[in-house]
Amino acid sequence: MTNNPETPHSEMWLGDHRDLWWNQDYLELLAKRFQLHDVKVMADIGAGKGHWTKCLIPFLDPLPKVTCIDREADWVSDLKQNFPANFSSIPSENFEFLQGDVLDLPLESESCDLVTCQTLLMHVSDPMKALAEMKRVVKPGGLILCVESMNLFNRLEMGTLTPELDIKTQTKEFEAWLAFHRSKIELGEGDHDIASYLPKLFMDAGLKRIRTYQNDCVVPDIPGVVSEEELDFDYMWPDVDDMVDKMEKTGYEQAQISEYKKALKEISDASKEAMRKGSYVRSGGMNMFIVAGYKV
Ligand SMILES: C[S@@+](CC[C@H](N)C(=O)[O-])C[C@H]1O[C@@H](n2cnc3c(N)ncnc32)[C@H](O)[C@@H]1O
Numbered sequence: 001m002t003n004n005p006e007t008p009h010s011e012m013w014l015g016d017h018r019d020l021w022w023n024q025d026y027l028e029l030l031a032k033r034f035q036l037h038d039v040k041v042m043a044d045i046g047a048g049k050g051h052w053t054k055c056l057i058p059f060l061d062p063l064p065k066v067t068c069i070d071r072e073a074d075w076v077s078d079l080k081q082n083f084p085a086n087f088s089s090i091p092s093e094n095f096e097f098l099q100g101d102v103l104d105l106p107l108e109s110e111s112c113d114l115v116t117c118q119t120l121l122m123h124v125s126d127p128m129k130a131l132a133e134m135k136r137v138v139k140p141g142g143l144i145l146c147v148e149s150m151n152l153f154n155r156l157e158m159g160t161l162t163p164e165l166d167i168k169t170q171t172k173e174f175e176a177w178l179a180f181h182r183s184k185i186e187l188g189e190g191d192h193d194i195a196s197y198l199p200k201l202f203m204d205a206g207l208k209r210i211r212t213y214q215n216d217c218v219v220p221d222i223p224g225v226v227s228e229e230e231l232d233f234d235y236m237w238p239d240v241d242d243m244v245d246k247m248e249k250t251g252y253e254q255a256q257i258s259e260y261k262k263a264l265k266e267i268s269d270a271s272k273e274a275m276r277k278g279s280y281v282r283s284g285g286m287n288m289f290i291v292a293g294y295k296v
Pocket of ligand 1: 118
């Protein structure tokens with residue numbers, strides 16, 4: 001899968017594994033903290049197949065008006081067709097599904113109580129502009145709630161293999177991901193570690209009462225829990241061609257790229273082998289932050 005801004009997110013990245021991202025009682029806690037029951041109008045930007053929208057709706061006003069926006073026409077038509085059936089108690093006219101860009105939202109200024117997104121800003125070349133747009137469409141007193149991850153952490157092999165694997169290889173793996181993420185930023189494809197400093201962007205956007213929390217859900221790799229399908233989904237090394245392509249475009253030497261590939265492959269192979277043997281346990285990579293701020 002590539003994250004080229006011109007190519008849509010594939011089914012692989014928007015699969016049902018996203019339904020495992022949140023613990024229900026933690027969502028209840030967030031709803032309480034942010035008084036979501038007062039939200040009558042919500043917009044979810046970069047909604048994809050609506051996984052995040054689905055998490056929030058049960059906590060809003062019982063008859064909310066919900067707008068899902070995505071840049072990809074395919075996701076918007078998928079939402080139109082399938083999403084309202086998830087909430088039979090809400091009239092279908094309360095839902096709106098629009099194709100649009102977070103940098104130029106097709107929404108009236110000050111029209112929403114809550115503007116939210118999940119793993120969107122990490123893909124956006126100008127997240128400050130995106131936040132400014134989200135701020136424009138939220139009402140005074142309204143909430144902007146962004147969920148973003150810090151993928152460097154999520155990418156690293158930190159489990160039963162950590163003490164066994166060579167330190168140099170593990171350090172090289174970290175360097176490879178860091179370099180790849182830098183290349184993506186340089187190419188204008190977003191920052192996959194944006195969560196690590198997102199509160200600063202909220203401050204710069206002039207948002208107030210900024211709060212940051214961490215999702216308490218982990219999806220552990222445990223023998224018997226990880227399916228064959230997940231084993232085949234090579235999480236440790238999802239798209240080396242994409243990685244190489246971006247590094248080449250941003251001027252990395254072939255020798256350097258080969259070193260990175262070697263480290264990544266060594267760790268990926270060792271992890272997969274241990275998974276197959278049933279000896280691999282990893283508490284799970286889900287370093288995900290919830291950053292919230294209010295427009296005053
Ligand atoms: C990683 S997916 C997240 C989908 C959904 N929020 C979820 O959590 O399941 C990112 C989504 O943002 C959309 N997207 C990417 N750039 C966008 C932009 N500039 N404006 C609006 N949507 C965008 C993609 O099409 C994709 O559906």
